[in-house]
Amino acid sequence: MTVYNIALIGFGGVNRALAELIATRNTLWERELGFRLNIVAVSDLYLGSVISPNGLDAKTLIDAKFTKGGFGQLSGGNAEADNETIIRTAPADIVVEATFTNPTDGEPAVSHCRWALASGKHVVTTNKGPVALAALELKALAEANGVRFEYEGSVMSGTPVIRMAAKTLAGAEVDGFEGILNGTSNFVLGRMESGLDFDTAVREAQELGYAEADPTADVEGFDVRLKVVILANELLGAQLKPDDVTCKGISQLSPSDIGDAAKTNSRWKLIGSASRGADGRVVGSVMPKQLPLEHPLAAVNGPTNAVSFNTKLLGSVTVTGPGAGRIETAYALLSDIVAIHTQSTSAIAKEAA
Numbered sequence: 001m002t003v004y005n006i007a008l009i010g011f012g013g014v015n016r017a018l019a020e021l022i023a024t025r026n027t028l029w030e031r032e033l034g035f036r037l038n039i040v041a042v043s044d045l046y047l048g049s050v051i052s053p054n055g056l057d058a059k060t061l062i063d064a065k066f067t068k069g070g071f072g073q074l075s076g077g078n079a080e081a082d083n084e085t086i087i088r089t090a091p092a093d094i095v096v097e098a099t100f101t102n103p104t105d106g107e108p109a110v111s112h113c114r115w116a117l118a119s120g121k122h123v124v125t126t127n128k129g130p131v132a133l134a135a136l137e138l139k140a141l142a143e144a145n146g147v148r149f150e151y152e153g154s155v156m157s158g159t160p161v162i163r164m165a166a167k168t169l170a171g172a173e174v175d176g177f178e179g180i181l182n183g184t185s186n187f188v189l190g191r192m193e194s195g196l197d198f199d200t201a202v203r204e205a206q207e208l209g210y211a212e213a214d215p216t217a218d219v220e221g222f223d224v225r226l227k228v229v230i231l232a233n234e235l236l237g238a239q240l241k242p243d244d245v246t247c248k249g250i251s252q253l254s255p256s257d258i259g260d261a262a263k264t265n266s267r268w269k270l271i272g273s274a275s276r277g278a279d280g281r282v283v284g285s286v287m288p289k290q291l292p293l294e295h296p297l298a299a300v301n302g303p304t305n306a307v308s309f310n311t312k313l314l315g316s317v318t319v320t321g322p323g324a325g326r327i328e329t330a331y332a333l334l335s336d337i338v339a340i341h342t343q344s345t346s347a348i349a350k351e352a353a
């Protein structure tokens with residue numbers, strides 16, 4: 001049976017949810033997936049950092065009410081988040097990066113990924129910054145060090161989109177996509193349709209763990225812009241940067257805009273899209289659109305997301321599922337680890353044959 005030692009960088013909603021899953025499901029995973037996860041290090045800006053080569057008990061980690069610098073009280077602990085030491089020296093096979101997304105330059109998460117990959121550790125991440133802004137470099141670094149850089153949760157949380165489209169739509173000639181790619185803004189629009197004011201709806205999304213640390217990224221469209229870049233670069237072979245994608249969010253939509261749409265049997269949705277033009281150039285945009293109720297994306301509610309891929313051979317193929325949420329996003333990390341495990345076990349089987 002395989003045990004993967006993991007180091008958690010960031011111990012907020014998503015990585016805590018992963019620890020929760022480890023505490024409750026390791027035995028099931030051992031039986032059904034062929035591996036267990038063992039947390040050997042955690043580093044968090046607020047809590048500090050800790051390394052325990054034999055492993056930290058996941059349940060104790062999530063149940064303990066640590067205050068600022070609290071990891072400093074643990075054996076092997078430090079009241080500061082010494083990320084570089086943790087990432088480079090902890091005896092981890094996999095570094096799980098789930099710190100804040102920085103939409104401008106992706107830092108410090110890009111450095112976290114570089115340190116891990118250069119030290120021969122796999123990286124799984126839900127952080128959109130490194131994927132949108134440094135994917136090519138990080139994939140090359142992973143390849144050079146014989147490890148993997150996986151990031152399924154960077155778009156539509158646990159809903160399989162990146163790997164699904166890359167693998168199962170291969171050859172279908174994807175030439176564009178459009179979708180609802182932010183759970184918070186979709187949730188806020190729905191709550192405003194029910195009569196709630198914008199600020200209260202955003203607060204609810206924060207409490208439910210959907211929103212970014214700074215929810216401006218959600219409601220101004222910056223989060224969707226990163227996801228458009230990720231999908232366009234991954235699936236359309238583009239080399240977009242966030243500034244190449246025009247971006248407008250939902251913060252300017254007033255309660256009367258929302259009410260007027262309802263009167264005309266339509267609904268506002270924040271749509272991220274990209275398509276390849278006749279000249280081969282890929283153009284992306286993020287903007288609120290008033291969709292008629294019969295439009296397939298009009299019925300996508302709450303934190304649910306959906307993306308329709310336009311393909312030459314199949315027409316439109318739509319994937320719908322959770323776009324945000326702590327457990328849902330932690331599942332994306334598990335799916336990345338499953339992908340790493342599957343590749344490594346098939347490589348071992350090939351060698352043995």
Ligand SMILES: NC(=O)C1=CN([C@@H]2O[C@H](COP(=O)(O)OP(=O)(O)OC[C@H]3O[C@@H](n4cnc5c(N)ncnc54)[C@H](O)[C@@H]3O)[C@@H](O)[C@H]2O)C=CC1
Nearest residue numbers: 010011012013014044045098099100101126127324325329
């Ligand atoms: N919550 C969700 O539904 C989804 C989140 N994501 C992404 O996953 C990542 C984590 O999300 P959440 O856990 O919800 O965020 P969060 O805000 O709950 O947690 C982030 C944690 O990272 C820590 N942190 C920030 N900077 C750090 C640094 N330099 N070093 C060490 N620790 C640091 C913070 O102290 C905090 O505990 C974010 O990048 C987010 O954009 C992606 C998909 C869905």
Ligand SMILES: N[C@@H](CC=O)C(=O)O
Nearest residue numbers: 182183184210211212
């Ligand atoms: N804040 C994001 C989380 C996932 O990326 C969202 O609301 O979609």
